[in-house]
Each structure stands twice: as C-alpha cells, then as structure tokens.
Amino acid sequence: MASEESRDGGISDVTKRLRAEDHVATGVLTAIVVAILVALVAVIGYILVSGAGKAFDLHFLTSKPESFKAGGGIGPELFNSFYLLVLTLLISLPISLGAAIFLTQYAPEGPVTNIAKTAIETLSSLPSIVVGLFGMLIFVLGAGWGFSIISGALALTMFNIPILVRVIQQALEAVPRDQRDAALALGLTRWEATVHVLVPAAMPAIVTGVILSAGRVFGEAAALIYTAGQSAPALDFTNLNLASPSCPWNIFRPAETLAVHIWKINSEGVVPDLAAVSAGTAAVLMICILLFNVLARIAGRAIERRLTAE
C-alpha cells in the first residue's frame, strides 16, 4: 500500500489491479443472478405459454383423459389432486401440530427430543420415491387398500409432516417468550398457553407455511405413483355410493393426480396429442401452485392484520 506512487498522490498499479478485479467480480456476480432470474422466468413462461391454450379450455379441464386418441382432458386428475391435498392436510396437520408443540413446549431439550428431531430430519431428507415405496408396502399391500386415495394421502402425509413440523416449530418459536410466561403466570397450563395464546399468535406464519407446503404436496408425483396409482377412473358426481369406483369421494378408488398424469403420459408416450396435453396439464399445475403462493402471502398478511390492529 505504501508504494512510491501512492505517496506521490497517484494510484499504484496494485491498487488499480485490485480495483479492476473487484469490478470484474461484481460484474460476474451480477451476470449470474441475471442468468438465474432469466432461467426462472423462462421455465415458468415456457410452461404457461405452451400450455395456455389448453389450460383455459373448459372442455380440457372437465373431460376425462384418453389413453389412445387425441382430445382427452384432465377433469378427474384435477379433482383428485385437490381431494388428495385436502385429505393429506387433514391427516398431517394435527400430527405435525402435536409434534411441533411437543418439541417446542414440552421438551425443548432431552433425549426424546433429540431422537424425534433426528427422525423428522431423516424423513425430510428421504427421497420421495422411497417414501412412496414404503407407502406401497404398508398401505397398498400391508393394509390391503390397493392403489387408492387413502394410500396416497398417507404417503403424502409422511412426505408433508417434516415440512409442516418445521414451519410450525419456527412459527411457535418466533412468538415472544413473554406471551407464554404471561399465560403460565396466570395459572394456566402449558397446553392452554400453547393452544390459546401461542398458536393464535403464530397463526399468520403457520397459515403461510401450510399453504406453501400445500403447493409442494400438490405437485408431488414420485410418492404417489405406487400408492394412489396411475389410473383415473371416470368420476360421476351424482354417484354418492362410497363403495363405487366412480364415486368421487370414495377413498378406496385409485386416483391419478395432475403431476402423475404428466409423468405417465410422457413415459408411455402413446397419446397422439401428448405434447399438447402434457403442456396443458403442466400449465394448470403451475397456475395452481402460483395461486397457492399468492394466497399464502395474502392470507398470512390478512390474519396478521386482524391480530394486531383493528
């Protein structure tokens, strides 16, 4: 630094080199970020543009898929995706809430908690195909439910639990400690403090997290191909016989979802209008997930406002 030139008021060669290096580095970093954003926009844009024609075609959205000829729709798949999502949330939400409360409120440290944390972390890192295969062993074959909505929902539950537990845990931990202290100092139990004070206060973050996780569940396919199956029997919404395979609400019928549909028609490759159908299905899937994202933020903010202001 203290070279001759700098003392003369000029800038040394070293400094010049360093400064140039710094500029180049910043340029490269900026280029990388731009490249990522371009890739993101390109992927989403490609999906939406190439599938837009089909995605806004009511016939495509409501009619049943075709296996060998063109013109099939995704009606049952669309219904199945939402039905599976709702069932999955119904099962996974109470379990995750309970587990998260145990980990944050009842036993923040100790051997039981360490084992549980390791188990949840393990579950979150397992490949979803492995979770699906386990679901096949237990629910499809073991319980004898076959390829069915209930098997799929339970497999998705295993996939979703680690995500939800983490979301709820973080939301509960973000509530100031003094809220819990206040409730305990009034002679309330930890359970009451959690259920009536902490959970309501954490609700904005919990709702946002749950809806975002719903997006992940909605697009999951690998855990479903061997649990909920790869076929979508035509649904008859007037049929309320819960044992009939065409009854939409029957949880023991096989149910292909949108994501599985994309995978299946592409790997079989026999539908003549394959490109159009898969692009349309992907566009519908993406639109739903984008909506989940927007909804998550709006809902979280709305609840936050109701809690604090008014």
Place this chain on the structure above:
Amino acid sequence: MNKELDEREEVAQAASSAHGGGRQPRVRSKHSIERGGLVFTGVCVGLVVILVVMLIFMVCSRGIATFVHDGISLGAFLSGTTWNPHTNGPDGQPLMGALPMICGSFAVTLLSCVISLPFALGASIFVVEVQPTFGQKVFRPMVELLTGIPSVVYGLVGLSIVVKWTSGWAGGTGYGIFSGSIVLALMILPTVTSLATDAIAAVPDSYRDGSYGLGCTRWQTILHVVLPSAMPGIVTAVIMGMTRAFGEALAVQMVIGNAAKMPTGLFTPASTLTSVLTMGMGNEAMGTVFNDVLWSLAMVLLLMSLVFILIVHLIGRKGAAKNG
C-alpha cells in the same frame, strides 16, 4: 415421563386440600388438561418416530432378502456391471449387477452439483454482499417460487427443451447423464442457493469491518474472509443439494434415457437407482427375484440418503463445537 405423571397425581390431592374446595369451579382440572396435552403431543411425536424406524426397517429387510433369501452375493450385486435380471449369467445366477445404476446416480448427482454450485454461490454472494435489499425483496421470493415448481414440470421442461437442445449440438438422442444433470442442476439450485445465502449472511459483520478497515476491496474481503468462515455452511448446502439430486426420481427418469448399462459417456442413455425403481416396481410381482433386487436398489438409495444426512450432522456438530 413417569416421574411427571406421578407428580400430577400428587397435585390432584394438594389442589383439593389446599385452598378450600368451595372456590374450585367445576372445570376439567388443570393437571388433567396438561396431561392430556402431553399425551396427545407425545403420541404425535411417537407416531412420526415409529414411522421413520418402520420405513428404514421394512425397506432394508426387503432389500436384504435378495442376499439372504435368493442367495445372490452382495459383491456380485454391488460390482456387477450387467443388469439383466431375467437372464442367468455363467454362474447360473441372474445378472443383477447394480453398478451401472449406482454409477449413473453418482454421475448425475456430482455433475449437477458442479453445474449449479457456481451459480448458487455467485447468487448468494450477490444477494448478501452486493445487493441485500434486492436479495430480500426480489431474489428470495423468486428462489422460493423455483423451489415450489414440481419435479415433473422440471422433467417436462427437460424433455421438451434440454433433451432437444443437447441432441442438436452433441448428436444422438439427447437423452443421457448430461441432460439429467442439467435438469437436476436447475432443481437443486434453489436449495443450494438459499442454504448458502443463510451461511454467508451468518458471517458476523465485524469480520467484514476488520477486512475493510485494513483497506481490502470487497472482492478480497469476500474471497479471503467471508467465504472461508462460511465454508461449513456452504458445504452443508452442497450436500443437501446432493441429497435432493440423488433421490430425485421422475425428473431424471424422464430425460436420462433409461438404458441400464454402464455409462460410457455423458450423451448416451443411462439410468439411475431411482429411474430403474420408478420403471420397474410396477411390472414385477412381489416376491420374485427381480422384485427383491429392486428393493435392494431402494435400500442402497435409502442408505446413501442416510449417509448424506450423517455427513450434514457431523459438519453441524463440528461447527457447533468450534463456535461453542
């Protein structure tokens, strides 16, 4: 837990004797509420733990059947280079070499990490060190969105863009390890980026101030001060990315070409553990030798995932020991 329950019994007696039962309202007593909460949440946690233990146990026990029940040697399974379970080899045993798939899985995993790491690292440096506001307001939500795109959609994009493009300049069908790695690189990019961003953001500002105070440029500071201290976190980010890449099934299966032979190049069809599982599991009846071997592949996949988790744990513990 037993001790706690005993305590609650005693509480019941103390409560009724202590301060005159007259004011005691007729509600569920506090200790029974507390016990109910503990039991409910404990059952939830127990359920999750039991499911995970069952998963590992059942997948492994089916995977081991190949070696115990069908008498196939572990060595032949792990080192055999021919996967053709319906044909018997010269030794009379079916040809169950899993090495092509194991190599394929590692090849796509490593290559996709190599491709995505510079992007992830560059982006996370940019959003922490260069443009933090942009990072929080624009980049992070975008990356979250990228995480939310389903893997089949990545597979579809790979099929309709990456495969065609690859075939255009590299010749051949375009299916292969290269296309698989590109798709996976895109998929793991958000995971690696957000974890690396957290790691870099966790470096205390005082480190940076020290470096700037000595007259270092931003780039020097990043290179010599920030990155070295964020290194454990960055390594963790990469391994989490590898975990995801190694376990991804459908997106890879759609673009890799599904030829179960030893990979000879990046641009010829190959297969991975997950792609063979995805394709094969539906075609074979339970209990056949072929089906058993598929479960052995699943077991290898499961054990590799556990190894990745273990590595992440060890890094975390080392970091904690260093800081604590």
Place this chain on the structure above:
Amino acid sequence: MTSTTPLLATEDVTVSYSGKEALHATSLSFERGSVTALIGPSGCGKSTFLRSLNLMNREIPGCRIGGSILYHGKDVNTRGVDTYQLRKQIGMVFQQPNPFRKSIRENIAFAPKRHGLSGKANIDALVEESLRAAALWDEVKDKLDQSAYALSGGQQQRLCIARTLAMHPDVVLMDEPCSALDPIATYSIEETIRDMAKRGICVVIVTHNMEQAARVSDKTAFFLLGDMVEFGPTPELFSRPKDKRLDDYLTGRFG
C-alpha cells in the same frame, strides 16, 4: 393461618441454573397490604428471587429452587404443589408490557374463563372491576373489543396489571414494571401499586430505580451478587444503611 404468620415468606431459598447457584440462601417475609421493594444492581439475583416466589423459575429447563417458600404458612416449594392454583393467587407483572394478542376484553377474561368463570354478566362485571382497579376503565371502556396492541405502552402495562388483578390474587409480583415506560405512565402505575396495597394485596416489586423504591415501598431488600444483604423498613434502610455495601450503592459508588 394465625395472624402472626406472614402471608408469604421464604426460608433459605436458593436458585441454581444447571448446578450454578445464582441466588444464595435468602430468608424474607412479606405482609398482607404491604409493598416490598427488591433493589440492587443488575445480575444481583433480585429478579431470580422474585420469579421463584410463584415458581416461574421451574419453567426454565435446568433451574432448581431450594429451601422453603411458605405461603399461608405452608411450604409450596414441593414436588406435589398445584402450581396452577398457586399462580392464580400469586400474580405476576413483567418488565415489558406483554398483553396477549387478543382484544382488551379477552386479555382480562381469557384466564378467568379458563379457570371456570362463565356467564356474560359475570365476565363483563369482572372486566370492569379489574380495569377500574388498574385505573384503565375510563380510557378503554368504549373500545373493549379492540386489539390490546392499539394501546400505549403505559396502558398496556396497566392492562397487564388488570389481567393479574382479575384473578383476585393476594400477592402480586412485579418485575421492574416501569422500566419500559415514561415518567407519566410510571407515576400512574405507582398510584395503582399503592392502591393495591390499600386493598390488602401484598406487592413485591423489583426495581432498579431507588426513588421508585422510596416512593412506593414500605420495606426494602437489597441484593448484591446473589446475596440478600439487608432488609428493613424503607425509610430506615435508605437513611441509615447498616451494611457498608448498601451505603456504597446508595451513594453511587457502584451500580
């Protein structure tokens, strides 16, 4: 429960965190209708002592309370004690105002309802009575269903006092209740404290502000480095400190 037994007393109470003793054996007694101030520099154990009186320290993992805490002459520092009942009767107000994220009405009514209070008329009466006792009724009576976070800091703290009074406690523990407030809000809280004492409640208040201790308390205890150094009537303690360390503290040689 004869009249000679103090309402609340400690005998050789110690508190340790993960085996390290943060408060050494302390014996004090607190009378009905009196205000006792706990003073001392930060980290001297006064808050730790206060938080063991309603066994709140038990909620901290690794924390152990030793010795006896006699409430109505009965030791409550036992394994079998009903902490829920105990905390109903020994209320607590915290350093930072911490109203629940609920309406003003719910902030008061929530805990009594969980303890079995029912009937709209009963609840409304309790809400009014408690808010009046904390001198907050006139300011909030028209906006009971608004969020408690719409109130100012001083009002929030008085809401927290009202919330505690709604349980009809006979002891109220206050942990530096004015440290987050401006002088006017502080004055109004001090009024409320004197009021509570007049109605027979035993108030124990931790404060770092010696003027406040002098203004509100009948008795004062001085803590230093985990020891209770001196305890006596406030005027006496401030004008004629017996212990040299208290004298040094009062004259500002440390603290």
